[in-house]
Amino acid sequence: MIFTRSWISQFIDISDKSLSEICATLNAVGIEVESSHALRAPDKVVVGFVKEKSKVENSDKLSLCKVDIGEKDLLQIVCGAKNVAAGQFVAVALVGAVLPNGTKIAKAKLRGVESEGMICSSSELGFEKTRDGIMVLDDTMGKLVLGRALNAYEIFNDEVIEVDITPNRGDCLSVYGIARELSVAYDKDLKALDAYEESKETPTVGRILRVQADKNLNSCFDYRVVEKAQPVSVFSIVAELRLATIGKLTPCVVSNILQYATHATGVLFNAYDLKALNDKDDEILLQVRKGAQGESKVYHEDKLLSTSGIYTQDFGKVDENSRFIIIEANYTTPSVIAAAKDSYKKLDEDSIYRAFRGSEPQLKLGMQYLMSRIISRPHIHIYQNSQQISLKCKSANIRLDLSEVEKLIGVSVKASEVARILKRLNFEVDVVEKDLFSVKAPIFRSDINNFADVCEEITRVIGIDNIPAKPLQLTEQTRLNECYYEYKDLSALRHKAVANGYFESVHYVLDSEEE
Numbered sequence: 126m127i128f129t130r131s132w133i134s135q136f137i138d139i140s141d142k143s144l145s146e147i148c149a150t151l152n153a154v155g156i157e158v159e160s161s162h163a164l165r166a167p168d169k170v171v172v173g174f175v176k177e178k179s180k181v182e183n184s185d186k187l188s189l190c191k192v193d194i195g196e197k198d199l200l201q202i203v204c205g206a207k208n209v210a211a212g213q214f215v216a217v218a219l220v221g222a223v224l225p226n227g228t229k230i231a232k233a234k235l236r237g238v239e240s241e242g243m244i245c246s247s248s249e250l251g252f253e254k255t256r257d258g259i260m261v262l263d264d265t266m267g268k269l270v271l272g273r274a275l276n277a278y279e280i281f282n283d284e285v286i287e288v289d290i291t292p293n294r295g296d297c298l299s300v301y302g303i304a305r306e307l308s309v310a311y312d313k314d315l316k317a318l319d320a321y322e323e324s325k326e327t328p329t330v331g332r333i334l335r336v337q338a339d340k341n342l343n344s345c346f347d348y349r350v351v352e353k354a355q356p357v358s359v360f361s362i363v364a365e366l367r368l369a370t371i372g373k374l375t376p377c378v379v380s381n382i383l384q385y386a387t388h389a390t391g392v393l394f395n396a397y398d399l400k401a402l403n404d405k406d407d408e409i410l411l412q413v414r415k416g417a418q419g420e421s422k423v424y425h426e427d428k429l430l431s432t433s434g435i436y437t438q439d440f441g442k443v444d445e446n447s448r449f450i451i452i453e454a455n456y457t458t459p460s461v462i463a464a465a466k467d468s469y470k471k472l473d474e475d476s477i478y479r480a481f482r483g484s485e486p487q488l489k490l491g492m493q494y495l496m497s498r499i500i501s502r503p504h505i506h507i508y509q510n511s512q513q514i515s516l517k518c519k520s521a522n523i524r525l526d527l528s529e530v531e532k533l534i535g536v537s538v539k540a541s542e543v544a545r546i547l548k549r550l551n552f553e554v555d556v557v558e559k560d561l562f563s564v565k566a567p568i569f570r571s572d573i574n575n576f577a578d579v580c581e582e583i584t585r586v587i588g589i590d591n592i593p594a595k596p597l598q599l600t601e602q603t604r605l606n607e608c609y610y611e612y613k614d615l616s617a618l619r620h621k622a623v624a625n626g627y628f629e630s631v632h633y634v635l636d637s638e639e640e
Contacts, residue, residue: 127371128300129164130284132389136304137315144284150310155585156297157289164370166250166281169222169230172262172273173200173244178211184236190244192217195272203240208258214269216250216260218243225251250275253369255362265361265501280363285370293572295459295482299391301490302569309549309586318490319497321507327352329509333399334451336512338413344421344433344457345516346413347488350399350508351450351499360385360502379443379450382499384475391569392454392491393476393484395423395431397441399449402426409451413514418465421457433457434480436471452495454488456516459571483571486518520553520565523579527560533580536592546586547579 130147133139139147148158173192181187181203188209192200194217202217209215219242222230226249233240248254262269266280276282288303296302308315330350338346360378364385368374373384383394402425403409412424421433431437434457443450462480466472485491492511499505531537540560547554551567566573573579584592 126290126298126303127285127287128303128388129286129367129370131279132300132367133304133307134279135316135389136301137308137311137313139307139311142311144286147307148286150307151286151288151303153585153588153590154306154310155291156294156303156306159287159289161284161286164252164283164285166216166252166275167218167222167224168274168276169219170245170250170275171217171219172269172271172275173215173217174271175209175211175213175215175244178209181236181238187236187238189238192242192244193271194219195270200241201239202242202244203235203238204244204259206244206246206258208256208261209244213259214262216245216262216275218245218249224249247366247369250281252281252366253372253374255365255369255374261362263362265363280366290482292482295479295484295571296391296569298479298482299387299389299485301390301494302485305551309546312549318493321493321497321500323507323509325509327506327508330512331510332408333449333508334409334411334512336411336413336514338514339415342413342415342421342514342516343419343461344413344455344514345486345488346421346423346433346512346514347454347492348411348512349452349492349496351452352506352508353448353450353504354506355504361498364498377443377445379445379447382495383452386491386495386498387475387479390491390494391479391485392488392494393434393456393479394491394495395437395453395455396443396447397425397430397451397453398443398447399451400447401441402451411451416465418468419458419461420465421455423453432465432469434462434476434484435466435469436473437476452492454492454495456484456486456488458516458518459483483569486516486568488513518568520568521574522563522565523573523576524557525562525564525576525579527562529576530580530583533577534584534587534592535595536587538583538587543583546583550582550586552579552582 144161148161151158171194173194175190176193176199177191179189181189186205188204190202190204190209192202194200218224218230220230220232230243244259246258247260266278290297297306304315330348334348334350336348360382364381365374368381368385371388373388375381379396383396387394399409414422414424416422420435423430425441428440429438430441433455457480459481466477466481496507500507527540527543530543544554547564553565555563557563564579
């Protein structure tokens with residue numbers, strides 16, 4: 126699981142924590158940090174604006190660009206990227222800049238034309254490759270100020286952390302999940318998610334989409350409809366850089382948008398092309414049926430579109446030309462995924478990895494995060510309202526006796542502290558009587574099933590290093606009972622018989638017990 130400081134800062138304020146402090150905290154609460162490093166653009170790389178572009182004579186590949194960096198005179202830069210164009214905000218390495226690969230930027234002549242800098246790609250600045258050619262900037266990184274140092278923007282002066290998540294902690298397979306852990310460790314509240322307002326000018330989802338479902342599903346769903354008024358080639362520079370950093374950037378913009386929201390919140394998404402399902406203006410009907418192993422299958426006119434958390438068919442998939450898109454957020458109980466996955470030859474590796482361990486069941490969280498980012502982009506419209514299928518998640522009541530807790534974790538803990546820790550971890554806590562609690566795990570913690578699991582949560586928040594070491598005591602309790610006394614009596618009888626010369630008993634197997 127990879128995330129960056131700037132990404133996790135969307136959910137929790139960690140501005141007062143250093144990289145080493147964050148890593149130490151994550152290790153302390155049971156999330157092992159595998160690696161961490163700074164990710165910073167070089168000095169003397171600034172924001173520029175391409176005002177003009179023309180061809181360099183005697184060259185098919187080189188372009189002559191007039192670039193504004195906020196100074197009196199425009200820079201003249203020769204660029205070989207195919208995607209450079211007038212009207213773009215770009216990253217400009219000035220004369221004197223030193224790139225991560227050791228390249229020193231100096232004035233040069235290319236095909237006899239003087240060049241006063243370099244328009245850069247993300248990889249040339251030490252970041253993962255986002256696209257072929259130069260990197261195009263946009264306002265998702267902050268207000269674009271000509272001449273401002275690129276590393277003055279948070280996304281270009283970041284820190285990357287990679288953690289190893291154990292199979293039982295599917296709730297931590299997202300940036301939000303990690304923020305939730307830090308929220309408990311630092312006793313800080315999570316930030317409220319960005320709100321978004323639906324346009325009253327767009328149609329309601331119910332006019333074009335209807336959903337039917339079998340009873341007693343092991344899944345829940347949330348459906349929205351989005352319209353692209355124009356083709357969208359790029360979602361945002363921030364999303365591109367983050368997806369490239371975690372190795373999830375694809376050529377499909379819609380796939381990138383959904384992958385970005387999934388990695389951020391842990392909610393699983395699918396997308397269907399509405400016109401591919403029905404090229405008429407008729408209402409679309411989706412049917413969710415229960416499979417043989419309890420899994421949930423989504424159909425349109427008896428054509429299987431997807432199996433929740435397991436596999437998505439090619440039929441109805443979106444592409445760059447998709448205009449009307451049905452977005453589906455889904456969650457299925459992990460035990461159902463575990464029972465059903467071996468029945469399928471084809472699996473969506475990323476989806477099954479998350480669903481098997483427990484994806485985020487709070488679908489509204491993921492959908493709000495996704496919609497708030499979609500609505501900020503031009504030419505994208507969100508239809509009003511949604512279609513939902515709910516799931517009644519029932520967590521078992523776990524009895525928690527404070528004296529037993531202290532015996533298991535090895536340290537005395539106040540009842541108020543236990544209650545505070547568990548509430549911070551989103552447990553429901555009811556006081557039955559003094560030092561006796563009834564607790565319920567949150568719906569995103571499918572791994573919490575018994576008393577020992579709850580004690581483990583308390584222990585990792587207290588911190589294993591804060592529990593004093595004690596020598597192991599092996600004190601056996603007395604277990605004398607009626608069975609033992611009967612055994613001793615029979616044993617004594619045998620020894621007395623042998624002492625009196627007894628050595629053999631001969632009888633017939635058909636003799637009655639009385640005889």
